[in-house]
Amino acid sequence: MARQTTKSTAKSGPARKAAKPALAKKSSAKKAIRRAKTGKAAKVKGPRKRAAADKKAAQAAIARWSQAEIHEAFSRFRAAMPEPRTELFHTSPFTLLVAVVLSAQATDAGVNKATPALFAAADTPEKMVQLSEARVRELVRTIGLYRNKAKNVIALSEKLIAEHGSKVPRTREALEELPGVGRKTANVVLNNAFGEPTIAVDTHLFRVGNRTGLAPGKTPLEVELKLLDAIPDEFKLHAHHWLILHGRYTCIARRPLCERCVIADLCRWPGKADLLLPSPVVN
Numbered sequence: 001m002a003r004q005t006t007k008s009t010a011k012s013g014p015a016r017k018a019a020k021p022a023l024a025k026k027s028s029a030k031k032a033i034r035r036a037k038t039g040k041a042a043k044v045k046g047p048r049k050r051a052a053a054d055k056k057a058a059q060a061a062i063a064r065w066s067q068a069e070i071h072e073a074f075s076r077f078r079a080a081m082p083e084p085r086t087e088l089f090h091t092s093p094f095t096l097l098v099a100v101v102l103s104a105q106a107t108d109a110g111v112n113k114a115t116p117a118l119f120a121a122a123d124t125p126e127k128m129v130q131l132s133e134a135r136v137r138e139l140v141r142t143i144g145l146y147r148n149k150a151k152n153v154i155a156l157s158e159k160l161i162a163e164h165g166s167k168v169p170r171t172r173e174a175l176e177e178l179p180g181v182g183r184k185t186a187n188v189v190l191n192n193a194f195g196e197p198t199i200a201v202d203t204h205l206f207r208v209g210n211r212t213g214l215a216p217g218k219t220p221l222e223v224e225l226k227l228l229d230a231i232p233d234e235f236k237l238h239a240h241h242w243l244i245l246h247g248r249y250t251c252i253a254r255r256p257l258c259e260r261c262v263i264a265d266l267c268r269w270p271g272k273a274d275l276l277l278p279s280p281v282v283n
Helices: 002-012 014-037 047-058 067-080 093-102 108-121 125-131 133-139 146-163 172-176 183-194 203-212 220-230 233-249
Strands: 042-044 272-274
Touching: 014 067, 047 203, 067 233, 093 108, 093 146, 093 183, 108 133, 125 133, 125 146, 133 146, 172 183, 183 220, 183 233, 203 220, 203 233, 220 233
Parallel strands: none
Antiparallel strands: 042 272
16 A cells, blocks of 8 residues: 555645656657557558558648657657768769769769769779779769760869869868769768768658658759758757668658658658557647
């Protein structure tokens, strides 16, 4: 009887009541990750319903997220992967720049098969120019569009030597003036090489932004700007990696693995059925 009385008193005390919401909030990320690891986060619907759901998401016809939900989602990403990194092999800002240029319309895994030999032979702009376009072509020929990419690698190396003292510039404007470098590539380099809180929207991130309702947009730039506006500052440095890796390994194009998704109960995509009620996230 003494134990029961103590337990009851503790429940009715004001200190314990005040602590309950904080405890629930802290544990939500752990619970979501545990559900995802056991494949119990959500159930994916059939192909026709998934196709209809993707169409609806592409039309931005699903509800947007609240700021509290966005914070919760990125809290979970951080709990699951505190220090995400690019999967592209590189040893310096220059080799990262080259790797990202080579990765256009190619997979990171495919690029990583070619770049170790390339960077062993040339890991500076001077060495790359001396290597010659023909040799670069030979070393990266397993990568799609390798001829044009080899040409760009040599050209950007020459421009770095001539205009930037062989250093990779730290501004988007200067990066985008380099051959083969667009906004996405510039954002990747700024984020990974220089720690800038940029968001590079590739195919995976574009899909995640639209499918989940987190940042729907018809163009990569629109999705990027909406994400930058919505994501809390504390998460922006790694947001790019979390979302790309989420799209690459969980929210995949053909059949997303919603059952293993850490944000399944927050996601707005109608192509899944939640196995549990949404987490108690309030504005």
